[in-house]
Amino acid sequence: MTFRTRLLLIFSLTVVIAVVFVGAIVSTTTRRAFERLDEQRVAALTAQFRQEFLRRQREIARQVKDIAQADTTRDMVIGLTRPDAGASAYYEAAQPVATAHNLDFLELVSGNGSIVSSAQWPARFDYHEDWVTRRQDWDTQEPFLKREELPSDTALALVAVRMAQVADSKLYVIGGQALDREFLSTFVLPAGMRALLYREPQSVIDASGPVPQTAALAPLINEIRQRRTDLTRTVNWSGDAAGAETFHGIPLIGPDNELMGAFLVGSSRREQVGLERFLRRVEILVAAGGILLAVLVTFWTTARITRPVEALAAGARAVAGGDWHAQVDVRSGDEIGALAAAFNQMTGELLEQRDRLVQAERVAAWRELARRLAHELKNPLFPLQITVENLQRARATHPEQFDEVFRESTATLLAELGILRGIIGRFSDFAKMPPPRLETVDLNGLVRDSLKLFEAQMQAAGVELGLELAPDLRAIQADPSQLGRAVQNLVLNAIDAMPSGGRLTVRTIAKESGVRLEVADTGQGLTQEECDRLFTPYYTTKTHGTGLGLAIVQSVVSDHGGKIAVRSEPGKGATFTIDLH
C-alpha cells in the first residue's frame, strides 16, 4: 500500500468517524427533543381530555337537573299518577327535551323503573331500567360512564341521573352525552397527533368515524384492561418505523370499577423518523463530501509530502540501475530536504568512490597486465639470456666449438623469439577483436563441428562427452567463426578443468526468446570470487594461460547481443550458459 493510499485512508476514516460521531450526537439530541416535545403534547392533550370530561360531567349534571326540575317534568310526574297514564301519553316526550338540552341520551323512567320515554331508543318504552331504582341518592351522584344500548350498536355515554318527585310519585331522568366522534372532534390536535376512543368490547373510533384495522392496539388495550392505569406504549402499524405511533392510554372506568373504554392519544413518529432519516442522509452526504474532500486534500497534501520522497525513491532506483550521477532536486528545508541532500551527497561520494575504484581497477589491471607481460615475457627471455651468455662463453672459452654452439644457440633464440611473437600476437588479437559477420547458423551443427576438434584430446584426458542437442532448435543469426571460437574456448576450458578426467556435457535448449547453450564440466569447480572475476581479461585460475580465453568468449557473446553466465560451486564442477537471440 502506497504512502499516498495510506494517507488517504487515514484522512477518510477520520472524516467518517467524525461525521458518524457528530451525527449520532445530533440524532440522540433530536430524538430526546422530540420525546420531550411528545411528552409535553401528550400531557397537554390528556389534560385537555380530563378538562373536557369534567366540563361535560358538570354540563350533563346541570342539564339533567334542569330537566328534572322543569315544570313540564313535574306535570309529567303528576300525569303518571293517573290510572291509565304511562308511556302512551309521554312516549315521544324525551326526544324534544333531549334536543333542547343538547343531550344525546335521555330516558324518563317511572318510579317502578319502567321506561316512559326514550330519546335514543323510542321503541324501548315500557321496558325496565331496574338499576335506576336501586338507589335513591342520585341527586348527589356525579355523572358516570355507562354503556348505552342502541338499536344497532352500543354507545359509551357519560350520564347523570336526577329525580323528579311530586309527593310519592317519582320520575327518574337519565340523561347523557355520547363519547363519540363529536366528543373527539372537540380536541385541538397538534399536527401528527390524534385522539382515539376505545369502547368495550372492541370498537375504536376517531373524530371521523370507526378506525379500521386496530389489531395492533390490542396489546395496549389488554394491558390497560389489566392494570387500569395510564400507559404509554409504541404501536407499530407496519414494518415501517415511520408508521409507528406512540400511544398514551387513559382508562375509562365505570361506576362498578369496570373498564368501559379508553382514551388514546396517538403521537405519530413519522416526523421524528423522517427527521432522523434526513439527518442520516445528511450524514452520508457530509461523509461522502468529506471523503471526497479528503481525497482532494490528500492528493494535494501527499503530493507535497511524497513528491520529494518519490524523487528520492526514483534517485535510489536510478542509482540501483547504475546511474551513479542521479541527483534529487528537493529544495525544502525540512527532514525530507535533509534526506535528499544526504542522498545527493551519498551518490556524489559513491560516484567519487566508483571513480576511485575504477582508477584502482585500472591500475590493478595495468599491474596485472604488466605482471602477465613480465611473466610471459620473462620465460622466453631467460633462455634468450642463457643462450646469449652461452654464445659469449663459447667464443671466449671454446672458439672451436663456437660455430656449433652458435648454430644451436641461434636455433634456440629463434624458437624463443617465436614464442615471444605468439604471446604478442594473442595480446594483439584480443585488442583487435573484429565485429561479427552475421549469417544464419545452425547452432547444433556448429557445436558438433567444434567438438570434433577435441575428440582426441578428450580421449587422452579421459573426458566423457555428453551431447544433448535440442532437435527443434531454430537457426540463429551469428558469426560462425567467432561463435565457434567461443565454443571451442569453453570446451577447452572444461577439458583443462578436468585433468583427471570427467564428464563434459554440452547442451542446446530451445527457448521462447532464443536459444541457450550450456557447457558443463565435472571439474573441481570455482569459488564465488573466482566466478565474479572469471571474465576479467588476463584473469586465470590456471598455472599457465593468458586469462584471455573467457574474456574473448564474453566479448563474442556480447557482440552477438547475448549473455553469458557461470554457476559453480567448489568440487561440483562449473556450467557456462550462453543465451542468444
Added chain:
Amino acid sequence: MRPSAWLPLAAVSALAVCGGAIRPRYGGTLRVEMRAAPAALDANTPEASPLAALVFEPLLRLDETGTPQPCLAVSWQHEGTGKRWQFNLRPGVKLHDGTQMTPGDVASALQAALPGLAATANGEAVIIRAERGLSSLLLDLAHTRLVSTGPFRVSAFEPGRRVTLAANQDYWDGRPFLDGIDVQLGRPLRDQLVDLELGKTDFAEIAPADLRRASEHGRAVWSSSPVNLLALQFTPGRAEDPRLREALALAIDRAAMHNVLLQKQGEATAALLPQWLSGYAFAFPAAQDLGRARALAGSLPPAARTLTLTYDPAVRAARSLAERVAVNARDAGLAVQVSSQAAQADVRLVEVRIRSLDAARAMVEVAAALALEAPPFVATTAALYEAEHQLLEGRRVIPLFHLPDLYGAGSRVRVFAPPAVTRLGYWRFDQVWLAVKPSGTAP
C-alpha cells in the same frame, strides 16, 4: 225545487230555529291535504278513491250495515236465476258537463268497469246479463263508480300536486254546502298536522301518535272503521324455517304497541279481517308468548336467528312499529335489523286496505295483496274463518293491527249529517259546511 234538495234546506231551517251554533251555511272552500298524489282522477283508481267518491257515483251504495241503498239507480229487480238484472235509473240526473245522464252512459261505463258483464240500456233502465249467477253483483256495483254525477266536479287538476273541486249546482241530492274544495296532494303527515295546527288546512290525515295534538283547540278527529291491516309479510324464498317465523310472531307485544304507538286506535289483531267485518278476529290469539318464542328461537342455529325488516316510510307509525318489533324480537333471541332501504329484506311491514264491506270479498282482496293463495269465495262465517285460518297457518304473514283512517278537522268544519268519513274511509263532503269564525279567533 227538486224534492231531493228540500231535505238539507229543511234541515238547515230547522236547525236555524234551534240555534245559531249549529246552523249550516252555504259557501266557503274546504282546504284539504292528503298524502296520496294521484297522477289521474279515474273513477276507480285506489289512490284517488277518496276524491273519486266526491266526483263519481255508483248505481247504488252500501249503508253502515252493508245493505244496498239507491244512488243512481232508484230500484232494481232480477229474474229468479239472478242472471238478468234491471236497474231503474234516477231521473233528471245531470253529468258534470251539464248533459242529462242516460241509460246508455251508464251501460257504457258499466261495460268498461266490469268487463265480465253485458250491460245494455233499456228505456230508463239498464239491463245487466251474465252467464254465471250474479249473487255478488250488488256488491260489485256498490264498489264501482261509474259516471261523474257526484256533488263536486273537477274544476282544476295538477297531477300529483293539487285538485280543485267546485260544488255541483245540479246535484240530484241537492247542492252541497261548500262552494268548493281545494285539495293539496302529496303532503307528508307531519306537514299536514302542522298546517292543521296553524289553520292552513281544514282537513288533514293524521297519524295515531298525533291524535292528542290533532284534537286540541276545538279540532275534531274523524275516523273510519279499522280498514287498514298492518302486517309483517315474509319475502318469498326467505326465512324458510317456520320456527323462525313463529318465534317472531309470538315475540311481538301488540298490546304495548297498540297502547303507546297507536294511541289505542284500531285494534291489535292476529287476523286478516277486522273484527267489525268478520266477527271472528278475536279467535286468532294475538297475545305475546315470549317463553315459547325464546324456545323456538333457541332451537334455531345462531346464524338463522337474524332477520332484516323493512318498512314503507309512507305507512303511518311504520318506523316505530318496526323498531318495537325489533326490540321484542331481541327479547326472544332474534336479531332483527330495521331499515327502510333494504331491498332484499326478509320481512316487510306492509299496509293493506280493506275496500269491501263484504267479508268474503275483502278476504280475497287482502289475500291477493299479501301474495297469499287465493281463498275460496265462501258465504258463511265458519267457512270464512276456516279459509283465513288456512291462509295464516304457515305464518308467511303476521297480522299486527287494523287501523282506521284518522282525520283532523279544523275548528270551523261542521257536519250536517254525520259521518263525514264512511266506514271504508270515503269522504262525504256534501254534508260538510264551514262555520264563520268570530274575528280574532284562533284557527
